Amino acid sequence: GIQVEQSPPDLILQEGANSTLRCNFSDSVNNLQWFHQNPWGQLINLFYIPSGTKQNGRLSATTVATERYSLLYISSSQTTDSGVYFCAVERSGSARQLTFGSGTQLTVLP
Amino acid sequence: DTEVTQTPKHLVMGMTNKKSLKCEQHMGHRAMYWYKQKAKKPPELMFVYSYEKLSINESVPSRFSPECPNSSLLNLHLHALQPEDSALYLCASSLLPSGNTIYFGEGSWLTVV
Numbered sequence: 570g571i572q573v574e575q576s577p578p579d580l581i582l583q584e585g586a587n588s589t590l591r592c593n594f595s596d597s598v599n600n601l602q603w604f605h606q607n608p609w610g611q612l613i614n615l616f617y618i619p620s621g622t623k624q625n626g627r628l629s630a631t632t633v634a635t636e637r638y639s640l641l642y643i644s645s646s647q648t649t650d651s652g653v654y655f656c657a658v659e660r661s662g663s664a665r666q667l668t669f670g671s672g673t674q675l676t677v678l679p
Numbered sequence: 680d681t682e683v684t685q686t687p688k689h690l691v692m693g694m695t696n697k698k699s700l701k702c703e704q705h706m707g708h709r710a711m712y713w714y715k716q717k718a719k720k721p722p723e724l725m726f727v728y729s730y731e732k733l734s735i736n737e738s739v740p741s742r743f744s745p746e747c748p749n750s751s752l753l754n755l756h757l758h759a760l761q762p763e764d765s766a767l768y769l770c771a772s773s774l775l776p777s778g779n780t781i782y783f784g785e786g787s788w789l790t791v792v
Contacts (some may be wrong), residue, residue, distance in 0.1 A: 600779070665727050
């Protein structure tokens with residue numbers, strides 16, 4: 570199956586700092602999503618971004634499909650940004666099987 | 680409305696009990712999923728339903744029995760579970776074909792005692 574690697578595994582920031590999270594994947598994909606999982610377990614959709622660049626407020630994401638990686642940028646981080654960030658991909662030709670990376674645990678300190 | 684609703688939010692059951700987890704969506708999605716997530720691990724796919732038919736079973740033990748009674752509902756029937764089955768169970772849905780956003784519910788926290 571497809572391999573999904575996220576880095577860094579853990580990240581601690583001071584409020585107001587910027588950060589970049591990375592997701593590498595081993596095969597061509599037709600779906601790539603970034604999620605934020607809050608402490609209550611809910612997976613919140615951040616971006617659907619199999620290719621290109623998107624922005625939503627303080628968050629933006631870029632996927633370079635030809636080089637098999639995606640980046641999630643968080644600017645001016647807030648304590649509410651804390652949680653686990655997952656990248657998940659669906660390999661091209663697969664039957665809707667979303668494979669998750671191991672996640673980045675982000676802690677934003679006040 | 681991009682909402683997937685799961686009930687119950689918390690469930691404690693004994694190893695001899697039979698219980699069910701329920702999931703509902705009204706987005707017209709024809710693909711529905713069950714994922715299992717253990718503590719500090721990523722979600723793992725269990726089942727995929729496409730057009731109300733089971734299309735993927737990721738070698739899940741038979742003590743977990745999925746059911747899709749109609750295009751809006753997805754159930755997961757639980758019987759004779761083990762303590763190691765305690766986890767967060769996530770339901771999700773999406774449009775078909777592949778290449779569309781997959782939306783997750785808030786999950787059901789299951790504890791087997």
